[in-house]
Amino acid sequence: NAGVIQTPRHKVTGKGQEATLWCEPISGHSAVFWYRQTIVQGLEFLTYFRNQAPIDDSGMPKERFSAQMPNQSHSTLKIQSTQPQDSAVYLCASSRQGYEQYFGPGTRLTVL
Amino acid sequence: QQKVQQSPESLIVPEGGMASLNCTSSDRNVDYFWWYRQHSGKSPKMLMSIFSNGEKEEGRFTVHLNKASLHTSLHIRDSQPSDSALYLCAASPNSGTYQRFGTGTKLQVVP
Numbered sequence: 556n557a558g559v560i561q562t563p564r565h566k567v568t569g570k571g572q573e574a575t576l577w578c579e580p581i582s583g584h585s586a587v588f589w590y591r592q593t594i595v596q597g598l599e600f601l602t603y604f605r606n607q608a609p610i611d612d613s614g615m616p617k618e619r620f621s622a623q624m625p626n627q628s629h630s631t632l633k634i635q636s637t638q639p640q641d642s643a644v645y646l647c648a649s650s651r652q653g654y655e656q657y658f659g660p661g662t663r664l665t666v667l
Numbered sequence: 668q669q670k671v672q673q674s675p676e677s678l679i680v681p682e683g684g685m686a687s688l689n690c691t692s693s694d695r696n697v698d699y700f701w702w703y704r705q706h707s708g709k710s711p712k713m714l715m716s717i718f719s720n721g722e723k724e725e726g727r728f729t730v731h732l733n734k735a736s737l738h739t740s741l742h743i744r745d746s747q748p749s750d751s752a753l754y755l756c757a758a759s760p761n762s763g764t765y766q767r768f769g770t771g772t773k774l775q776v777v778p
Contacts, residue, residue, distance in 0.1 A: 655701070
């Protein structure tokens with residue numbers, strides 16, 4: 556079991572560019588969660604899917620952020636027109652229904 | 668403001684000592700509490716979860732929950748330098764939904 560896989564591990568973008576982050580959940584896990592972590596704000600919820608369907612995106616900045624889960628083996632988080640304040644570690648987690656969440660290693664996004 | 672408050676922000680304990688960490692939810696719509704440990708440069712890993720009033724023990728780790736006050740605490744006995752990490756508390760309305768995290772307690776265990 557490779558655990559949750561996130562790619563890339565590091566991404567540097569210029570202000571205004573687009574960033575796409577990928578997550579491959581643990582096989583058999585029905586829920587996928589996206590969080591981001593900064594020193595100032597801590598770990599913040601963004602959005603989650605269950606059985607590929609979007610359930611709650613209340614933590615997402617609506618204008619520039621979007622997330623999809625086209626199949627059970629991967630989810631993407633897309634940030635359009637990136638801003639310096641988007642710089643953070645983006646963490647993906649997966650879980651079986653009702654069980655603990657397993658976090659991936661994260662993608663460190665730096666917006667210059 | 669943070670709906671999950673953790674205290675203290677940082678804690679230094681001697682090797683072999685007891686570390687006590689606290690967490691309270693101001694959102695009453697929660698039923699589950701989770702404790703994670705995050706070593707520097709790594710992702711969070713769940714230590715323990717609790718959803719019933721009372722106490723739960725696993726090895727050197729003990730978690731308490733008071734549902735009336737929505738307060739949970741994590742106690743680490745015989746602390747080791749390898750326990751040095753950021754400890755995150757999270758709360759959720761049920762076991763299958765997203766979790767709301769506190770900003771964490773940074774624990775340092777000194778030899």
